[in-house]
Amino acid sequence: MTWPFSQTDEQAMWRVQTADDHAAFARLVERWETPIQRLCARMTGDLHRGEDLAQEAFTRVFSRRGDFEPSGRFSTWLWRIAINLCHDELRKRHRRREGSLEAPNDDDTPGGAETLASDSLSPSEVAEKLEEAEWVRQALQRLPETQRSVVILRHYEGLKFAEIAEILGIPEGTAKSRMFAALERLAVLLRHQRPD
Amino acid sequence: MNHPAPETWVEFVYDELSPPARADAKAHLNVCPKCQQAVKQLSATLTLLDQDKASLVVPRRRASAPAWRPVVRWALAASVVLAAGFLAGRASGPSRSDLQREVATVRRELQTQFEDELRAVTATTVSAAGDENRRLLCEFARDLQAGRTADRRDLLAALDLLNQRRALDTEALHASLVTLARRTGTGFQQTGSQLNLLASYLPAEPVGASPHFSTPDK
Numbered sequence: 150m151t152w153p154f155s156q157t158d159e160q161a162m163w164r165v166q167t168a169d170d171h172a173a174f175a176r177l178v179e180r181w182e183t184p185i186q187r188l189c190a191r192m193t194g195d196l197h198r199g200e201d202l203a204q205e206a207f208t209r210v211f212s213r214r215g216d217f218e219p220s221g222r223f224s225t226w227l228w229r230i231a232i233n234l235c236h237d238e239l240r241k242r243h244r245r246r247e248g249s250l251e252a253p254n255d256d257d258t259p260g261g262a263e264t265l266a267s268d269s270l271s272p273s274e275v276a277e278k279l280e281e282a283e284w285v286r287q288a289l290q291r292l293p294e295t296q297r298s299v300v301i302l303r304h305y306e307g308l309k310f311a312e313i314a315e316i317l318g319i320p321e322g323t324a325k326s327r328m329f330a331a332l333e334r335l336a337v338l339l340r341h342q343r344p345d
Numbered sequence: 346m347n348h349p350a351p352e353t354w355v356e357f358v359y360d361e362l363s364p365p366a367r368a369d370a371k372a373h374l375n376v377c378p379k380c381q382q383a384v385k386q387l388s389a390t391l392t393l394l395d396q397d398k399a400s401l402v403v404p405r406r407r408a409s410a411p412a413w414r415p416v417v418r419w420a421l422a423a424s425v426v427l428a429a430g431f432l433a434g435r436a437s438g439p440s441r442s443d444l445q446r447e448v449a450t451v452r453r454e455l456q457t458q459f460e461d462e463l464r465a466v467t468a469t470t471v472s473a474a475g476d477e478n479r480r481l482l483c484e485f486a487r488d489l490q491a492g493r494t495a496d497r498r499d500l501l502a503a504l505d506l507l508n509q510r511r512a513l514d515t516e517a518l519h520a521s522l523v524t525l526a527r528r529t530g531t532g533f534q535q536t537g538s539q540l541n542l543l544a545s546y547l548p549a550e551p552v553g554a555s556p557h558f559s560t561p562d563k
Binding site for chain 2: 191279281282284285286289300303304305309310322325326328329330332333335336339
């Protein structure tokens with residue numbers, strides 16, 4: 150069945166739950182693929198691993214579609230699945246003591262990060278921007294996971310603190326205080342990382 | 346001096362305070378250099394985070410991965426979760442690209458098989474539905490015709506009965522009227538005879554008197 154008008158996430162998920170509607174599932178994936186990949190990449194510091202984790206998140210959404218509460222928000226449920234997968238990945242990494250902050254280079258882009266070159270900046274300016282971005286990325290990896298997840302969800306994905314609290318299962322005040330602590334820590338880390 | 350909680354400054358830099366709360370926070374900042382510095386640092390850190398925000402984009406497909414559309418790839422991953430597990434168990438140590446090629450082949454075969462079966466089932470169902478409809482229509486027409494014939498027969502029988510009853514009623518009425526007429530005529534005759542008899546008993550009236558009935562001779 151095709152919907153003549155834009156279908157909400159909850160409507161699409163209802164179709165997936167009740168009719169195994171693969172077209173509805175594909176629409177959800179298309180809508181959420183990029184934000185979830187960004188989240189996973191920033192949580193793990195690895196762009197390609199982030200892609201894999203995002204795929205796992207959607208596989209888990211489909212395989213656990215019966216667990217979705219129709220009265221809840223799909224986005225909250227999806228974010229929570231992705232965050233939990235990232236936590237699992239980081240725990241495994243700690244156990245393996247990888248601690249690598251750089252993704253293996255599969256292409257020619259330096260630092261494993263693929264970026265868009267800006268037409269309005271000179272090459273040296275672009276390089277400077279990329280370097281600053283890389284400092285930020287490294288500093289982000291040095292945050293505790295509990296603080297990192299709040300920073301990513303609030304600053305990069307634009308979620309309100311109320312929803313972040315619901316995703317992480319913490320009080321809203323705790324989400325805000327973690328954000329404050331994370332920003333203070335980042336300020337210190339960036340001060341030390343950047344050359345004067 | 347009482348300072349607002351740190352969470353308040355986080356809400357302040359993200360402009361999420363209510364208007365009254367924001368006004369109070371601004372009023373405090375005007376008189377508190379320490380909080381001013383804290384807010385300035387928060388804002389500067391957020392500006393730096395924006396560098397990463399602007400630069401990070403979803404990576405291009407790796408050279409070794411097939412160039413599928415994201416929608417197809419994700420839907421495939423969802424629909425062959427079990428099949429992928431089976432294939433991974435069947436093959437010994439397949440590479441990721443081999444596994445993906447096998448999954449794509451299985452999916453294409455399943456798709457074709459599904460479409461063929463769907464067409465066959467649809468054709469059979471439509472044909473069967475058409476035959477059944479024709480049979481039901483014929484039965485209905487027959488029933489309708491039989492019903493009409495029976496109705497006509499019953500109607501004619503009812504009219505005949507009505508006519509018979511009307512004829513009987515007419516005959517009975519005629520007989521009653523005749524009887525009534527006879528009785529009435531007899532009654533008149535008797536009345537006339539009695540009146541004549543009465544008149545014979547009356548004394549003779551002088552000439553010019555009222556007429557009388559014929560009297561018997563003396």
